[in-house]
Amino acid sequence: MKRSFLLTLIIILGVFFSVSAQNIVYSEPDREDPRTLNFEVVGKINGKFLIYKNARDDHFFSIYDTDMKLSAKVKMDYLPERAKILGTDFVTYPDFAYFIYQYQLKNIYYVMAAKIGADGKKMTEPILLDTTAGLGYTANNRIYTVLNSEDKQKIAAFKVSTRNEKEHVVTSCVFDKQLSLLEKVRVSIQMPDKNDYLGEFGLDNEGSLVCLRESSVAQNESINKVSLVVKPLGSINPTVSEVKVKSLFLDDTRIKIDNLNKKILITSFFSKQKRGNIDGLYYTLWDKQTGVELLNATTVFSDEFRADVRGEGSAKTAFNDFYLKNLILRRDGGFMMIAESAYMSSRGNTFNRWDMMNRSPFFNPYFGSGLGFGMGGFYPYGSGFNAYPWGSPWGMNTMGPNNVTRYFSDNIAIISFEPDGKMEWSNVIRKTQYDDNTDNYIGYGLVNSGDQIRFLFNIQDKRSNILTDQSLSPKGQIDRNPTIKNLERGYDFMPRHAKQTGSRQAIIPCMYRGYTCFAKIDY
Numbered sequence: 080m081k082r083s084f085l086l087t088l089i090i091i092l093g094v095f096f097s098v099s100a101q102n103i104v105y106s107e108p109d110r111e112d113p114r115t116l117n118f119e120v121v122g123k124i125n126g127k128f129l130i131y132k133n134a135r136d137d138h139f140f141s142i143y144d145t146d147m148k149l150s151a152k153v154k155m156d157y158l159p160e161r162a163k164i165l166g167t168d169f170v171t172y173p174d175f176a177y178f179i180y181q182y183q184l185k186n187i188y189y190v191m192a193a194k195i196g197a198d199g200k201k202m203t204e205p206i207l208l209d210t211t212a213g214l215g216y217t218a219n220n221r222i223y224t225v226l227n228s229e230d231k232q233k234i235a236a237f238k239v240s241t242r243n244e245k246e247h248v249v250t251s252c253v254f255d256k257q258l259s260l261l262e263k264v265r266v267s268i269q270m271p272d273k274n275d276y277l278g279e280f281g282l283d284n285e286g287s288l289v290c291l292r293e294s295s296v297a298q299n300e301s302i303n304k305v306s307l308v309v310k311p312l313g314s315i316n317p318t319v320s321e322v323k324v325k326s327l328f329l330d331d332t333r334i335k336i337d338n339l340n341k342k343i344l345i346t347s348f349f350s351k352q353k354r355g356n357i358d359g360l361y362y363t364l365w366d367k368q369t370g371v372e373l374l375n376a377t378t379v380f381s382d383e384f385r386a387d388v389r390g391e392g393s394a395k396t397a398f399n400d401f402y403l404k405n406l407i408l409r410r411d412g413g414f415m416m417i418a419e420s421a422y423m424s425s426r427g428n429t430f431n432r433w434d435m436m437n438r439s440p441f442f443n444p445y446f447g448s449g450l451g452f453g454m455g456g457f458y459p460y461g462s463g464f465n466a467y468p469w470g471s472p473w474g475m476n477t478m479g480p481n482n483v484t485r486y487f488s489d490n491i492a493i494i495s496f497e498p499d500g501k502m503e504w505s506n507v508i509r510k511t512q513y514d515d516n517t518d519n520y521i522g523y524g525l526v527n528s529g530d531q532i533r534f535l536f537n538i539q540d541k542r543s544n545i546l547t548d549q550s551l552s553p554k555g556q557i558d559r560n561p562t563i564k565n566l567e568r569g570y571d572f573m574p575r576h577a578k579q580t581g582s583r584q585a586i587i588p589c590m591y592r593g594y595t596c597f598a599k600i601d602y
Contacts, residue, residue, distance in 0.1 A: 101548075101560075101563050101600055101601065101602050102600070102601045103563055103566065103598055103599065103600045103601075104146055104147045104598065104599050105147060105567065105570065105589070105591075105596060105597070105598050106143055106147040106148070106149060106596045106597045106598070107148075107149065107596065108591050108592065108594035108595070108596045109141065109149065109152075109594065109595075109596070110594065112132065112134070112594060112595060113134040113135075114593050114594065115134065116132055116133070116134050116595050117132070117133040117134065118130055118131060118132045118133070118588065118595060119131045119167070119169065120576070120577075120578035120580075120586045120588065120597070121140070121169045121171055121176055121178075121195075121578075122169070122171035122176065122578060122580055123171075123173075123580040123581065123584075124171065124172075124173065124174060124175060124176055124195075124196070124197040125173070125174055125196075125197035126144075126145060126197070127142050127143065127144065127150070127197040127198070128142070128143040128144075128147070128580065128586060128597075128599070129141075129142060129176065129195070129197070129199060130143065130586075130597060131167065131169070131178070133164070133167075136160075136163075137154070138154070138155040138158055138164065139152055139153055139154045139155055139199075140152070140153045140155070140195070140199030141199075142197070142198060142199045143597065145599075147597065147598070147599050151198060151199055152199075153198070153199035153200055155178075155193075157193065157201060157204075157205055158180065158182075159182055159184060161184065162182040162183060162184050163182060163183075164180050164181070164182050165181045165182055165183065165218055165219070165220055165221050165222075166180065166181040166190075166220070166221030166222075166223065166225075167179070167180050167181075168180075168225040170225075170227045170231060170234055172231065172256075174196075174197070175194055175195060175196055175197075175202060176194075176195045177192050177193070177194060177195070177234070177258070178192065178193045178194075178195050179191070179192045179208070179225050179234075179236070180192075180193070181221050181222065181223055183214065183217065183218050186212065186213060186214045186215065187210055187211070187212050187213075187214065188210060188211040188212075188214050188218060188222050189207065189209075189210050190207075190208045190209050190210070190222075190223045190225075190236050191205045191206065191207055191208060192205060192206045192208055192258055193205040193206075194206075194258075206258050208236050208252060208254070208258070209223065209236055209250075209252045209263070211238065222238050223236045223237065223238050224236070224237055224238070224280065226280060226281065226282040227282065228282045228283060228284045228286070228338075229283075229284055229336070229338050230284050230338070231256065232255065232256050232284065233253060233254070233255065233256075233261075233282055233283075233284065233285075233286045233312075234253070234254045234255075234256075234258070234282075235251055235252065235253045235254070235282045235286075235288060236251075236252045236254075237249055237250060237251040237252065237280070237288065238250050239277060244270060244273075245269065245270050245271070246267050246268065246269055246270060247267075247268050247270055247277060248265055248266070248267050248268075249265070249266045249267075249268060249277075249288070249310075250263070250264070250265050250266075251263070251264055251266065251288055251310070253282075253286050253288075253312060261286060261312060262286075262312060262313060264310075264315050265315070266310050266315055266316075266317055268292065268308060268317060268319070269319070270292070272294045272304065274294055274295045274296070274297060274298060274300075275292060275293070275294045276292075276293055276294075277290050277291070277292055277293075277308075278290060278291035278292070278293045278332055278334070279291055279332065279333060279334045280334075281334050281335070281336045281343075282336075283336045283338055283367065284338045285311070285312060286311075286312030287309055287310060287311045287312055287367075288309075288310045289307070289308065289309050289310070289334065289336065289343060290308045290334070291305055291306070291307065291308070291332060291334055291345065292305070292306040292307075292308055292319065293305050293306075293329075293332060296353065300353065300354070301328035301329060301330050301350065301353055301354065302324075302328065302329040302330065302332060302347070303324060303327075303328060303329070304321075304324065305321075305322040305324055305329065305332065305345065306319050306320060306321050306322060307319070307320045307322055307334075307343065307345065307365060309343075309367070309370065318370055320365070320370055320372075322345060322363055322372070322375075323363070323372070323375050324361075325375070325377070327349040327350070327351065327361060327377070328349060328350045328351070328352065328353050328354075328355065329347040329348070329349050329361060330347060330348045330349065330350065330357065331347055331348050331402050331403050332345065332346070332347040333345070333346050333347065333403050333406055335406040335408060335414070336367070337367075337408050337412070337414075339408075339410060340412050341366065341367045341368050342364055342365065342366060342367055342373070342412065343364070343365040343367050344362065344363075344364055344365075344406065344408070344414060345362065345363045345364075345365070346360060346361065346362040346363075346403070346406065346416065347360070347361050347362075347403075348360060348361070348398065348401070348403070348418075349361040349377065356395055356396050356398070356399055357380075357398035357399055357401065358379055358380065359377055359378050359379040359380045360377065360378045360380075360416060360494065361376075361377050362374070362376060362377075362378075362496070362500065363375045363376070364500070374499070374500045376500040378494070378496075378502050380397075380398060382394060384492075384505055385397040385398070387505075387507050388401070388420075388490050388492045388507050390420065390489050390490060390511070398418075398492075400420045400421060400422045400489070401418040401419065401420050401421075401492060402418060402419060402421055403416065403417075403418050404417050404418060404419050405417040405525065407527070407532075409498075411498055412498035413495065413496055413497050413498045413503070414495075414496055415493065415494070415495045415496070416493070416494045416495075416496070417491060417492070417493050418491070418492045418493075419488060419489075419490070419491050419492075419522065419523065420487075420488065420489035420490050420491075420492075421486075421487065421488050421489075421522070422487050423484060423485065423486050423487065423518075424484070424485050424487070425482065425483070425484045425485070426482060483515050483516060484515070484516055485513055485514070485515050486513060486514055486515075486517070486518040486521060487512065487513045487521070488510075488512040488513070488518070488521035488522045488523075489510060489511055489512065490507055490508065490509050490510060491507065491508040491510070491523060491534065492505070492507055493505065493506050493507070493508070493551065493555070495555060503555075504554070504555035505555070506551070506555045506556075506557055508523075508534055508549055508551075508557060510523075510536055510538070511539070512536070512537065512539060513539075518575075519573045519575070519576065520537055520544055520571055520572070520573055521536075521537065521575070522536065522574065522575035523535060523536040523574055523575060524536070524574035524575055524576070524577030524585065524587065525577075525579070526548075526577075526579050526583070526584075526585045526600075526602070527579065528582050528583050528602070529582065530552075530553070531550045531551060531552055531553075532550065532551045533548045533549070533550050533551075533560075533602070534548060534549050534550075534551065535547075535548045535572075535574040535577060535585070535587065535600075536548075536574050537572060537574065544571055544572065545562070545566070546563055546566060546572045546574065546587075547559075547560075547562065547563070548560050548563065563600065569591055569592060570589045570590070570591050570596075570598065571589055571590045571591075572587050572588075572589045572598065573587065573588045573589060573590070574587055576588045580599075581601075583601060583602040584599065584600065584601050584602070585599075585600050586598070586599055586600075587599075587600060
């Protein structure tokens, strides 16, 4: 019986450790890659991992097998030779991916799509999605924004004309999964106030385009008016519904579509006075089918929560450097908000959220996670409202050695809400990160396996970064997991650019002796 008990105990422990263990494998640094390489992790296609790479005018895919061995490099010879690629997007499926790219030739601007297989080669000839003719200038960045629905059955490419201050015109092309055009429409959205602008966009599973129309008292000020704009597929008349703000000043607004429950969530930090300290979180829930507001509520952060999340500052200003990074919806209609403290300084001057135009200096919802991409800011199609991408808004990280831009990324605040809007629980992941002239090694990445969410980030020990992860349970419990096995010296991870490629798998870019390589982590 003793033998039987010991054998059972060994089996149980073996199962436990096999479940909780991680495994990490690295790709070999490609010595042929330039050190000034742009990249994006495309995803996993038929068991292969595709990485898009770009160096000046060279564009190619690197294909890796399950052991992260480089199996092929495929040059994208179908791209125009005399044009600069101004924007790239990827929509990845289990057996192929769409590579959507933008460029300008003479006075015509093109947005194209190529269907890419697991071998990195085009499966069909590139498809023209849309053009803009008569462009009287040379574009330095993308004109179109590309979105896909949650189920990836709808893809939209749209642009916004802001020439008329009183009326912004959205030209939208919506396609199905086969890139067959479902509609191309021009939609006029009235801008009644002087400082009106269009905020974040979204595309639902039915093909409806949704966005926020926001207004502030003055440029770079807090938002005091919000309207929800919904343009159903097949209609040219959007519905514009005023969102009740209740005399609050909003900041860092987000929109999230709940396709399962047919709802639209709008949330934002708020303050009770203009340019005041962040007091709490505002959120409103809309019925997508009836256009009726179902919930309008605020949560004021308690003194205890403020003391828990603050860094070196006072509890009163604890949330002033926090920005919304993730909104995660639950099947029951509840949601989770994840925010991170992020700020920057140069020449001894620390820039606050007003200098950042109310957006995190590291946040960009429309561009891929590749190093060096997304240099057009939050609003790529031209507006008075822009946030700054990964790098200084004034290009300070490109100046001389005497002018150092330091990027900071600190604690992570997590709040879970019940379907009726009541706060369920809150918690904090504590970290302190900074780096000079780059923000690629700070911040965090997520791996959402359903039963838990893993936060991947670097812990700075002396002059070295050590990759660590902490897991969050549905009840809000945070566990510090053991150090990831097989971490080798010399690899500097970029967890903020990680891409989840399976329910318990992620690809994380890293640097080794000045060369870009990639690590695959399996849990």
